[in-house]
Amino acid sequence: MNGVLFVWLCLTSWLPLATAQDYTCSATKPCAIGCCSNTGVCGLGPDFCGDTCISNCDSKSECNPGWGMEWSQADKCPLSVCCSKFGFCGTTEEFCGNKTVQSPQCSSGSSSSKKTIGYYEAWSVTRSCDRMYPESLPIGSYTHLNFAFAFIDPSSFKVAPMNAGDEALYKRFTGLKSLYPDLETWISIGGWSMNDPDQPTATTFSDLAGSADAQAKFFASLISFMETYGFDGVDIDWEYPVAEERSGKPADYQNYPAFLRNLRNALSSTGHKYGLSITIPSSYWYLQHFDIVEIEKTIDWFNVMSYDLHGTWDSSNRFTGPYLKSHTNLTEIDQALQLLWRNDINPDHVVLGLGFYGRSFTLTDPACSKPGCTFSSGGNAGPCTAAVGTLSYAEIEKVIAGGAKVELDTDAAVKIVTWGGNQWVSYDDSETLKLKLDYSNKHCLGGTMVWAASTDDAQGSAAAALSKLTGRSIISLAATSSSADQVQSCRLGECGKQCPSGLKPAQRSDGKNKGNTGTNTGCPSGQSRLYCCPPDNMPTCQWRGGAPFCNGKCHDGEVEVSSSLSGTGSECWTGHKVLCCTQNAANAAVAECKWSGSAPFCAAPFSKAGCPTGRDRLTYSNYGAGGEEPCITGYKSFCCDQPPPYEDCDWYYHGGKILGQIPFQCTGECPAGKASIATDPSGCLSGYGSFCCSSPATTNDPLVAAFTTRLEKFIKNPVCKASDRQYTKRDDGDRTVTLAKRHDLAASDWSGLLLQISALAIGRAGTYQSSLMAAEFNTTYGEPFGLSLDQIHRSFDDAPLVDTNSRTESLMCMGRNAGNEVDDYERSRSSVCRRGIDASLSESNGTKLLLNRNIGESEESQSSAQFGLPTWGYIVDGIVNGHMTLVYEQLIRTNAGENILEIVWEVPDDSYRETAADRWVAFHFHFEHLANRGGVNRAGIYAIVAFHAQQYANSNRFSRVDGNEHQGDNRRAHILQCNTGSEANENTIYWYPGDLPNSATNNLPVWAQVVTRFGNYLFDEDLITEETFTGAQRGQLTTVADDSDPCSSRRYFDWGEYRQSRQFTPNGNAQGQPSTEDSQNDNDEV
Structure with a gap:
């Protein structure tokens, strides 16, 4: 994936060549390109290669401009680019005349937020610093994580680890789903080095695509591999078919689509909905060898490697030369994607590649650092990645912190960093990532992918910047509650309707008007919304805040569910009433959020009320939860703990959104699977809009419950013995029979528990389930055993190169001594x-x-x-x-x-x-x-x-x-x-x-x-x-x-x-x- 594109050939590459070459020739001075006619001029076609030709007479044009196939290599240009009258392929006016490509257009929206894919470099655990174990990945920022890479054995055609230690990481990687149910973990097969000419696997992809017998072996091995380790999909990263310098063969062009069809059929035959994607280059030079039209019919999407457009390899390329250019230039990315639009590729099947790293150079002249200046070599190697010409996002951050100069290249949509007199690197930060995300959304792309999630810093800063743009921010996103948990949380129902299946109305406990709990906020006259809860977690509720001067506040042990100017009694002249319910497992998530800002002057004009420390704004409104006195200036803010209990939130039938069948007649209904959190009539001539979110997770969530079960089993027998440790040797002696009985956990549950605890201690998962698990650990295990997640995290920080799961296992197996030992050295x-x-x-x-x-x-x-x-x-x-x-x-x-x-x-x-x-x-x-x-x-x-x-x-x-x-x-x-x-x-x-x-x-x-x-x-x-x-x-x-x-x-x-x-x-x-x-x-x- 992170392979070097040794050439970035603009489709106009023949044009500068034509102007630079000496196009005179003779019988003893052949043409560099084309046939030599008896006039002493080079060219192609019958006028130059026919009867008048005196040398190089077998030369043929790239395409047929109309002089026939006798004089042409192909009738049409690859990828539907234009054929010039001279028989060359290209995309500029010289080739296409006034023909233009129509790019997909979306006036607004967030199409690219549907998928955020992160590639994980398995070798990142071997770096001398900034190591990244799977548990350190900010999984809440991604919808998919791809493990890079697995190889294919060139003899058996079975899936093989790229490195010897990779097998130990597979289940740790797929085990991240135990912290985030919506995450998919895929295996990426291939990568740049697999096709290196000096590798035994150089031609393996070609051999595989051309052999039915080899494919049968590969498919059986792949399916077994995915079932064994729990992968959800496979990403094929063949770099590159057909290209001779990448060990390709001409037959690859037709064989690759056929191989993918066979692979899709094999995956489908399992009954499991496995995903299938491929990576494609952003350069015409390599992309021309992909039959993208046929391939699109088979795969789920293309991962476009729209990075590494430039690097040190440019210095030896006569078409580019040793000039400073950014590796993720948005102008060139647009040109690359036009190759897809020429072939009517559905933009929803296109995932744009982003780089969490930079390509660096050493300047020829320290006084010349603008794009177009020259470089003498690659930039100095980073201390952790140790590669000349490349720096990770983490390393670039350290360079900037040391006083480097940072500039925005607006045309390329990248940041340029210069330091040390002669060092130069381009990279993306939150500002330039936004430019690329805006571009992706404008052109309706189906997602983004990152090379690589493992080059981020220890805090996941790059992922956090991207997440805020995609709406999957680790500070504003919680994991979706799994389907088995949809009835575990209380929720407000729809106006005038009964509670959803599996839920019952909560009961009121105030005064004479006992009965079903609900609110009329956001409903037509005579209707109300019931507050619906699971029967085994049923709270009691009451309205607080007496009219006419209302100042509704819930008591300790209660959660605020909704607000109203009247509740079930007299209307407030000032302030509002609040619906308060006794807190339990089914509604505890509600306490994680609270409205900030008091009417009538909620905040400064056109601004939003601030949130207290530790909480961030999830949305804002004039009316708060809906039944409150409206703001005259500013807006009220819905402030939540981090991560918040709600996810996948949006306003529906609210000003600026789709306003129903009749314009501005708002219904206030939430889509299936979502519940109303707040209502607001702003933008509606009648009715209300609703702020709707997926139901929050609870401690009864299957993932949280499974974690709790594992932890409780360990607590019953918190004893480890050498023969059952996951990260040490197996005891082959008889001495173990005298040891105490180990905890009541199967090996898979024990390794899964260690993974979860490590990830919770690192604290980068960013899902609401993880926050519930963390609280469960600190309460159930941390308090009685004296070992908190914070102590585990501190021990990681002081040994950044030590395997996190190994350290967690050691601490857990120390029992009540662990916390003391962590604290001892600190004292x-x-x-x-x-x-x-x-x-x-x-x-x-x-x-x-x-x-x-x-x-x-x-x-x-x-x-x-x-x-x-x-x-x-x-x-x-x-x-x-x-x-x-x-x-x-x-x-x-x-x-x-x-x-x-x-x-x-x-x-x-x-x-x-x-x-x-x-x-x-x-x-x-x-x-x-x-x-x-x-x-x-x-x-x-x-x-x-x-x-x-x-x-x-x-x-x-x-x-x-x-x-x-x-x-x-x-x-x-x-x-x-x-x-x-x-x-x-x-x-x-x-x-x-x-x-x-x-x-x-x-x-x-x-x-x-x-x-x-x-x-x-x-x-x-x-x-x-x-x-x-x-x-x-x-x-x-x-x-x-x-x-x-x-x-x-x-x-x-x-x-x-x-x-x-x-x-x-x-x-x-x-x-x-x-x-x-x-x-x-x-x-x-x-």
Whole structure:
């Protein structure tokens, strides 16, 4: 999907070529294009390629302008573009004369809000920073999420993961539907790299489309895959058929539509309504090879990749050149979509691509940064995406925060950012996204899609900006209540009608006029609306606010349902009455919103009343809920908690909308499935308009109820054992039979619960169901067990590279200790990790220390402290007390450029093992520099990670313990992480072993005591000293100063050409001669 379009050929590309080329020729000087006639001029057709031709006589025109197929490659141009009199295809006046393309037009509306699709890059979990796990996606902003990518095995034609770790993400990705019932999760198959010529899958799409046998294998595999993991649709991203440079074949043009028809039939045969879409390019060069007219008959929609229009590849393209141009230029997007309109493609089947990233360049001349100036190369790589010429939305935000200059390119509808003297990037923000959304709505497009949801920042800022424009804002949208829950919420009925099926009228409790509860607001004379509730959640109601001077207010424990000037009694002279009902599960959502602004002067002229802190405006009205004194100036605002309990809201039969069969005769009726929240006669000659919303979710909502059930089952038996943990190894020993019984949850329910808790803790789901689930967790689990969602979130923030579900599992399995352990480091967070620039131990910077407890994620010194597993505290005690035997030390330079000191000890007995196969425990100390601390050069370490190992990896002649898996048998225990930023500065903190005496931690939590004691042991035993890194028989690294470092006492390591040392010990038993070998990547997630 995020593939580079190496050429953006305007359809007029032949015209500049014609003017630039030398069109003289001879028998020995052939034409670059066309035939050479005996007049010495190049051209096409019979006048040049017939009897008068002297060279290149077999050249044929692109299309037939009327001289016959003998002289032409094709009778017509691809994509219905125009054929010029010279036999070339194009779209400008030179080709088409006065013929124009009629683009679809919609005078107003929100057609593109129907679908908002986000692509999720599975590899985003491997970035060195800004990692994005599925639980971090702001799912309330999207209608569909596409997992990018799966591949197709070139031999078996079965669906295959793109990367080894993708399978572990599939169910986490589709499991997001447990937080948002309207969300669809699709699998996207293909992507740019699948067709790279150097890949074994280069021709797989072509082979598949041309073989019925291969298709049968693929369809069976795909259906099984989608059923297994819970995907709702498939998106085919073939980049690109036919194109030779993209491994295509001429037969692809006809084979692709036939393949898609067969795929649709296979999906339909399952009885499941699976969706089917394809991606298409925005360039004519590649789009000409898609039979879009035939394909449209089969698929649900086209995802148009209307980004990557320009990039560093332009520099080698003779038609574009190294000129600054934005990658999402709206003018060029319009030209691209005209190719679809030429072929009468239904705009409702077109989804416009948007970019949550930017293409960056290095300016040739720093003084020339406008479009049209030149670039010398791609822009500097971002710290997290690490790709020259590309920056994520999150990285661009950081650049802007650093003082970059931002300008609006109105013609292209993009923002241009310049900084650092010679850096340039174009990107979209809320302002330019609006321009593109307005364009989409104007041309009746069926939706928008984003590449990529996973390049957003940690707060989902780009998604939030888009959501506000599509109406799916995470601050103004709640999930639709599922069909099974439509009778679970109270609602106002229609005028003069009985309650909907399954609901009964709530009863009044006030005075003598007891009976059915309702209001006549918004109804014709003699009619009223009943307040309808489920029989098993029936409130009692009464009108409050006595006439004539009414000041209706509900009491504590009540919710305000509606308002009226009379209720069931005398009419108010001032103010209004309110209908108040006892609060219960069926109407609790009503309390989430309240009208703001008091008549007659509700707000300043032409403005709306403000909302209190924590609430945002959902709509506004002159009459509030409908039965109130109207505003003379301004409007009243309907202010709701975030996210609000209502979704899919709009005014019906209200001024400016469709006003019924008779103009301005408003009926005030809501569409089926929606309920009236407020009424207003404004814009109506008679009757009322109604503000109608889908019924809100309640705690009885199936998703909320399922979450509660899972949580309650866990609470009954809040015990984890190693054999059932989802994110650690499986215990193959007999020791587990002595462990306590695990919680009463199936593995799928346990993994589902972890996903939900992680997403709730991150807090970006943005659905009303998620807010109900969050309240349920904090009340049902958080209060009795002392662990809140906020504490879980804080633990994520301090370990941004650690798998969120893994961390959640560890915290849940700590039981009542979890909250204390999260809080422990916050109460004394600056005592162990310190700034390198600090000269004395008394200085403090107040920056967080992280002590994650994985292995048994606890510093407690008991093997059984956590489901019978050895805690890291227990293991450290074993090392310090001499119970373990040192095997080796080794310095490693990872592919990502991190420095690791690996120290391995042999495990003496089963109390230190998780499984019977565990033979060693390995500690990784991530180090950066040496700093002079009180006259001693100490290693600056920013993270400690530990794991068990079972065997040596014999990938080269310098064997090490095998720790290649960051899950499973080699799952990491993140013991300490001092800093979480991607760039070090004077305030970055480190752990300096031996720098803090044991006595200094006597009054600190246990974790601080254990890690300090460990550091002093490592220093005293000469395991981590200056000699470890620079000694002639040990690390043999040299050190250099960094003149830009504000801490002059720090020196950094020069590795030369080496990647790892030989193994050594303090007494020199193993020589430390450096090696160029690189045996494994860093899987420590720090």
